[in-house]
Amino acid sequence: MKSKKVKVEDAVGTILCHDITEIVPGEKKGRAFKKGHKVTAEDIDKLRRLGKNHLQVIDMDKDDVHEDEAGIFLGKILAGRNVEASEPSESRVNLFSTVNGLLKVNVDALIALNTLDDVVASTLPNYTIVGKGEMIAGTKVTPLTVKGNILKEADKIRREAGEIVSVLPFKPLKAGLVITGTEVYKGLIKDAFRPVLTEKIERLGGTVTFVSFVPDDEEVIKSKILEAAAECDVVLVSGGMAVDADDVTPKAIASVSEVIKYGSPVLPGAMFLMAYMKDDTPVIGIPACGMYAKVTILDLVYPRVAAGEKIRKEDIIRLANGGLCRRCEPCHYPNCSFGRG
Template sequence: MKTRKVKIEEAVGMILCHDITEIIPGEKKGRAFGKGHRIREEDLERLKGLGKNHIYVLHMDEDDVHEDDAGRILGEVLAGENIKVTEPYESRVNLHAAVDGLLKVNTKALYRINRLDDVAASTLPNYSVVGKGEMVAGTKAIPLVVKRGIMEQVREIGKEEGAVVSVVPFRPVKISLIITGTEVYKGIIQDAFQPVLREKVEALGGEVIDVSYAPDDERMIREKIQRALGLGSDIVLVSGGMSVDPDDVTPKAICSVAQVVKYGSPVLPGAMFMMSYIGDVAVIGIPACGMYAKITVFDLIYPRIAAGERIQKEDIIALANGGLCRKCESCRFPNCSFGRG
């Protein structure tokens, strides 16, 4: 890449290598044309009005890629399913969710791209819940021109690793709620679990098809779970009675009918969480914190299940880094560190 001085009349199609400032006394001083701008026929009169009869432009070598073209390539490589890519502005390309859903980030590919010189890409955290139109990633070329070999490496990473960001729509899942606890079952205390869980699952497009209650009785809880399966539930949420106290028999009931992925999570609040499956049906044991804490491990795991992901033991273990809630006076989740390790 070199720079050279040319007459304005010869500059159409060429690329500015510096900003051109416009000053209107008493009104403004600002950038009229930015470096990297490709001169158009309609720009000539304005440039002359700014006193520019000659300008300095870039002379690109054969192996140079203009920043905007580099930005387009980066956007194409990053974008997966349900992602819309903007046109570059000073090489900056933004990627937006085309649907409501769960953001999936190929962190390995993202890391490999950012190891290359002269390019940068950033995303929202993996497994973020995103809305249609929300910006989920951005990418940019650092200099005005990037060597073609670097952009070829970017493309090769895309071929090897696949897309960097995609959005998985939430499924219209059918959900059964089983509220356990003798006090609630007998009407001694009011059920506080149902409204909280209903709001969270419906916010992601789920439908609560049944709500039932059971005392602290292993057999009855087990029967309620089996009944939920008969109703065609995709997910069964069993709340309460998840501690190690002798009276808390919910974990035993779940273990008797389901394959447990993990009992206990490295997330606070949510340590007594249980993840299990009966075939393809997720059966989730939700501890008492799910009733009174605004955000718990459930808010980290449930969106992934609603998007069709099958949770593994390693997925829960990985939540340890970032799994401690700060308990802010005013909750800012998901715009905080919780679950973002």
């Protein structure tokens, strides 16, 4: 790529190095041609009317790719399931979700793309809840042209990664609630878990189809978890998650499922428990903070469950970075640092 001055009639196929302004006295002043525009035969007459007899242009080498074409190419590389790309504007291509769901970003592949010369790609944070039509990523190249081998390297990164940016739609899960606590079971205090959990489940397209209030009795809790799991896609067990003598919920969960992680590096949510039945039905143990704190670890983990992901021990451990809630008043979640590590 090199810059040179050419006659207007010889400029077809070259790229403008600068904006060209159109002035109509008393009416308007604005951009007639933008920097990076590829000159066509149809442009010649207008350029002459604008008083342009010569242009400063870029003469593309054989392996140069125009910024708009490069932007389109990068958009296709980034866009995975349920993602569509816009038309380029000054090489920038925006990506939008086509469904309500959970944004999934292959962070390693995203970083690899940005190590390539002249390539820019950015996204919303991984695991952001997004709506249909919401912008989730943007990509472009920085110069007016880019070498073709750079785009080949970008395509190699995509092929090795599989998908880089995708959106997992939320599944209409049937949820079962097993709410523990002798004081609630006997009616000594009013339950506060059910409305909170129901709202979080329904917000992501699920439905609460099973509710049982049980005392702090390991065998009773165990039987109700099994009953809920028989008819539901996910079971949430609330209360009794600490280490008091009456807190038997973790033992009951462990007796009917495989515990992936008990305890989390998220505050609030330290006594959280994630487990799976033999048929992979998730069983989630929710500590007391789940009924009074506006956001907890449940708000970070449950959307992934609702999107069909299986939670691993490593997934919970990685929440440590960004896992501290600032307890802002008023709460700004999800537009804050919580869960954004």
